[in-house]
Amino acid sequence: MKKILPVLLILLLTVGLAQATGKGLTLLDDKPTVPDFTLKDVDGNSYRFSDLRGKVVIVNFWATWCPPCRAEMPSMQRAWEQLREEGILMLAIDVGEDEDAIFEFTASYPVDFPILLDTESTVSEAWEVKGLPTTFVIDQWGRKIYRAVGGREWDAPELLKKIRELKKVP
Template structure:
């Protein structure tokens, strides 16, 4: 190989190294820039104007009647979901992990299943080791009274009984920043 070809080869290698390095740097910067946006998307949004949470009386999987008014004075996480909803299924394990944490802090979690067969919901709860309260809104009466535009939707009710925060879509419910946002309502 003559000197001219060696110089051309070295120039090409140098260019490729620079290009690869530039692409990698751009990818790293993009990921760093997106991280705050993704984290913010995972937090809860304040409701424009907090309103009193509509009361309900729904059966849980044991057949007992549960009312949200029974929990006045506590923060209540109200999650609307369905077994046929893939994002709902995705977030259930993180909800269970969150429940294991917040139940010790006096925070209540109510998962309201919309429509559907109670036997299927019971099997789902067993398959996913769900031990937080699951309520049945078989006729979809309750969901119509709440600010739900899609599943899953979660509404956080403050100790005064007002709907103050919401999440449309799935979340990682055991995320520290998200849990801190909920805990702040207890102060």
């Protein structure tokens, strides 16, 4: 029951956010360092977040049943196609689902950036995700710089500009 309550809270908040699509990124004043994690992707490969230090990383928390998550996924793929050659990484962390749900989803929404599985919702809890989708932009020192709650058009030039500027910071 303890694990079900956070997932239910996320579900309720996500339903409330379903109609809201934001445009920009919220700058986080305190710039907290992110908790480390190790998760597997849909192919069974392990990813440890601390191994990504030195890179700017976009981390998207989502679920296949979430309408705004589904709506923003094509724009995330388009953004990834622009950013991957620049050394900016993108990870999608599915909250509370298994490989079968992801495979079914990607049949209709193909993506080629890593999709990680947070089946027990431990990472989303540690990162203080309150609704889906929630996306963080992490700088090369492992700090949360930006947050976006709700769907976005991730390939929008103004969003990409802010993300790219993080690579220029000494």
